[in-house]
Amino acid sequence: MPQLNKRSRTASSRASSNPPSIRSSASPSPSAGTSQHQPSNVPTAQSVTDRETEALRRFNKRYDVTKLSAEDILVVQQKKWKSDVYKHFKEPVIVTQDDGTVLYKFVCNVIRPGISPSSVSRVRHDDSTSNLSRHIRICNPKVLAPGTGIEQFAHGSTYNKAHFRFLIALWIARRHRPHAIVSDPELLQLFRMLYAKVEVPSPSTVSRDIREIFLMSRANVAAQLQAHVGRLHLCIDGWTSPNVISFLGVTVHYMDTEATEGAQMRSFILDFVRLLHNHTGKYLAKQLSQCLREYGIEKKILGITADNASNNDTLIIEMESLGGANSSQTRVRCFAHIINLVVKAILSLFVTKRSKTPTNGAEDANPGDEEDDLNAKDDLDEAPEDGEQDGDEDPDGMPGQDEDEYEEDPGREADDLRLVEAAVAEAGEDEDMLGSDEQLIARHAVSKLTQLAKRVFHSPSIRHDLKTQCESCGITPKQMIRTVATRWNSTSDAIARALELRLAINKLLALSKYDQPGKKGLRRFKLFDPEWVILERIHPLLQKFVLATKIISKTNTPLIHQVIPVIDILTENLQQTIDDRSLPKMVRRAAKRGLTVLNKYYSATDQSVMYRIAMLLHPRYKAEYFRRQQWEPAWIATALELLREQWTTYYKPKPAVAVNRASSQASTATTSVEDTTMEDLFFKRPDAATSVSVDALEEYLASPTLPSINDPLPFWGSQLTATTGQYGLARMALDFLSAPASSTDVERAFSRGSLTVTKRRHALNDESVRSAAVIGSWAGLKNAIPEVEIVKMFSDKSKRAKTSNVYEEGDGAANAIEID
Incomplete structure (x- = not known):
């Protein structure tokens, strides 16, 4: 789209001594918002001053009013309106008078029950905001002095x-x-x-x-x-x-x-x-x-x-x-769910399958009361009691966490288990990574942490004693975190918190009142050194996935362009863990399971055009990223072919019609609803009919990458109004890059x-x-x-x-x- 230079004000907006102008008008109101502003003193074309005529001529030429619709002109103008006064009004309404004069009607946003909203009208070729500002001064009440508000309310509610x-x-x-x-x-x-x-x-x-x-x-x-x-x-x-x-x-x-x-x-x-x-x-x-x-x-x-x-x-x-x-x-597969499946595959060696019917003597077998401990207060003396959780919205406008959010979903858990087991069974496991003793140690460690966290949470006296032991060890007192089946990364978080509180937990379990056998004691929850070692070794790997989940789950941040790079980073971490023979076999085996699931869903990205097109349309990546990651040339060629297909089918501007034909057909050409194409429906813009000597996509692909661009959305947003003629390409990039990567x-x-x-x-x-x-x-x-x-x-x-x-x-x- 051609860049429009900022136009200077008309003479009528600079000189107050000039006769009444058609640039804007608003009838005075005896009280704010009680009368409808209507355009007044709008002169005919014959009475327009020479300066106004010149301003109108320049406007018509700049915006090519013979080719652009009134709606398209308004869109272009709005991109240039930077004043905050426009926030006080609704979207302007286009009003065409009998003499052909086009006005913009600005309707006030202020709602006064029982009273029609006020409005200010302005001719479209004038960008002056003086009348709009005057309306705001009348409309907005003055700030009341302290103590006068209730008095005025009582006298005039x-x-x-x-x-x-x-x-x-x-x-x-x-x-x-x-x-x-x-x-x-x-x-x-x-x-x-x-x-x-x-x-x-x-x-x-x-x-x-x-x-x-x-x-x-x-x-x-x-x-x-x-x-x-x-x-x-x-x-x-x-x-x-x-x-x-x-x-x-x-x-x-x-x-x-x-x-x-x-x-x-x-x-x-x-x-x-x-x-x-x-x-x-x-x-x-x-x-x-x-x-x-x-x-x-x-x-x-x-x-x-x-x-x-x-x-x-x-x-x-x-x-x-x-x-x-x-x-x-x-289709976009929820990447946060994929990460969760990978973590479940890693931890499948550490967690004992839950029996459908609790065995006799099993304690706390029903996890249905599990709730969010991460968001609970860290002070162990201030754990929330039943019914005290605040359900108000947080500062970002989204609801606070509620325990109902973490109620069990047996159907989803069963689906996840099937997906993980199928992927692991399909890949098989290396014989040299099998180790039944280590697996037993790992399962004991996680099981003990799970049961101990429940006991601590439900017992005020144990919470108090844990706080005391934390203080004696110089550790900031915090709660242990319970694992929740429907809470992503809760087991990873529970392990991380337990390692942080290790000294205090060991001292707690060594107290004489807890170092007793049977259900009343906590001796059976004590972790031995080999169990702590397993948790220490698996923790760094799990933390990579916790970080990835946090990044990909941000509100209003699509990040579909980050899916493939994040997968590549996680793949590298998993492979390094597998190859590190200094680690316990159990940890390497767990990493192999995680990599198996991750590879399965990495391959699934080939079933959708979204991921590869988003990567290619990121100015930081383009095809160069695939080359650095040593993709096969045929894979890169396929990705580029998909990109070009979408471009030419839906976004590429149509070739300009010859000038001599355009002049003869401009007054007669019409398009029926049946003839409307996808690009006409979504992407028609003023630059669509301009001459395209160079294919914008090919020019973009041939240009160097821009390593400084982290967020591609502002970059492409700026291209919508740039003079580069890249509107169609920018529109395509924004469409694909705005897809959410997770649900x-x-x-x-x-x-x-x-x-x-x-x-x-x-x-x-x-x-x-x-x-x-x-x-x-x-x-x-x-x-x-x-x-x-x-x-x-x-x-x-x-x-x-x-x-x-x-x-x-x-x-x-x-x-x-x-x-x-």
Whole structure:
């Protein structure tokens, strides 16, 4: 796209003495927000001053108004608007007057219940912000002096029943509060202290309101996604709520290049789809396809990220047959889940398989009470008691960890076990690495740690004694970490914490009151030196995977371009461990199992175009990375062929039409819906019709790599407005590089669900769970929830309810009864 030089202001914006200009107008308002601003004194073309005429001529030439649509011109202009004043207004509305003058109507973001929002209009060829700034000064109230707020509120309250009702519903949904909280006497007392005539909705009304907000907001979200210029990605996963309702969680991810604050990654919950039948891949695909059709985005999906469960393999295949995208070629396997499988393979030699039926005398055989110890306070005297865990959201806007998040998922655990066992069995094991004695030692070590951590957590006296021993050893007192089957890396974390507390643990178990046989004592949990040695030797290898999981699980950070480099680093670490004959055979054997599983899923990246294309479109890597990693030339050629195929099919600009033909066909050429191609639908931009003398992709591939570029998204975002003519290539790069590498965001979405459906809220139905969880995510999106329309709907409902209560008086006239 050609770079547009910054245009100077028109003379009318520099000289206040000039006659009224068509650049902008706003009628004064006697009070902030109480009158609708309308364009006024807009002159005809004959009355425009010479300077304004020149400014208009320059604008028309610069933006080529004969070829670009009004919408395209606005998009280009918005990229140049840097002032913060625009944040005070919604997206400008294009208004074309009878004389052909094009205005931008800026509608104020400030919501005043019962009052139409104010607006300021400005001709599009003027970038002056003076009238917009003047509106903001009028609109924004002055900061009150301390102590004057409640006095002014008492004399002139802005309470509005419908708006209050909206805010209550939004608060309860977003902060995971029970509906019945609106009946709490203390809360009602607080409300009435602020406004005596406040009308608080009932719990059942709140429940209905949340569902109404969801239904009205869904249309807004759908419209935003449909209008997005580019492709969308999905993360999917199944979840069963604590009240045993099954859902398919769906999150959507994309690079928003139209944001006023610059290119931003967007990710949020799209929907919770109710599942009523067995979770077969075919059934899941049908439900997901229906969901996408409801939002009108079934043709905009590029990547689908899911874990490695077998039903997801079927789902991806079925999505293609149902008219979705080329799902099998653009599938992304959750990399965090792959890392977890590798760690499970490594630790499979250290962990005894859990028996289906606990044996007599087995202690704490049921791990169902296992919860998050990593996030608990380190002070051993302050371990959380039952029911005290805080469920509020953390500063990043996501829910805090909740124990329901770590409830067991037997189906997933069984799937993971099958995947690990199949990979290990297929590869076999070296005879020289077998060692039954070492395996027994390793299993004893992990088993002892697991049982001891449970005993410490559930006993205040043991916690206190462990804290005392930590202090005597000069160790910062911390809790031992319990292993959780559904908590990734929990065993690795438990081993790391135990090694950190080794001296204190040994001194604790040596105390006379614990150094006793039988269940009351802790002697049987004492680790011997060979057991500590095994843990010390396996710990460095496990920590590499803990770090990889943390990196790949960051919120709003796609990192699909890092999957292959991280796999290469982990492969190298595993191979070094296998080759190190100074290590115990048990550790080398465990590393071999991990490498077997990692290689299996490394090979699976060849089934998708996403990974290799993302690598090639990273300016730091390109094909040079594959050469450094000694890929076979045929493999590199295949990756480049896939890249070129996607480029030419969907993104490469069409050749320019000859000038003499363009002039004769400009007024008659039309394109029917049937003739619209994929690139017309997603990627049409002003530079699409420009002459392309050099293939942008080939030019990019031939250029040197850029080692200083760590994050490719800002780099390609800057290319969208550069003069290099690389818009199509930049759009392609942003589409592929914005795909999430793991499905951890959808797991976080289930945290919202778990906070909504707690152990004491099992009466919630599926629609209530769905609406509350999704609205909690949408509340952080700009313009997702149509507050004005919703408040108006609530107000209209309230009026209808009041006017239905009438009585006859005098001559029979009906009078509405206002109920306070």
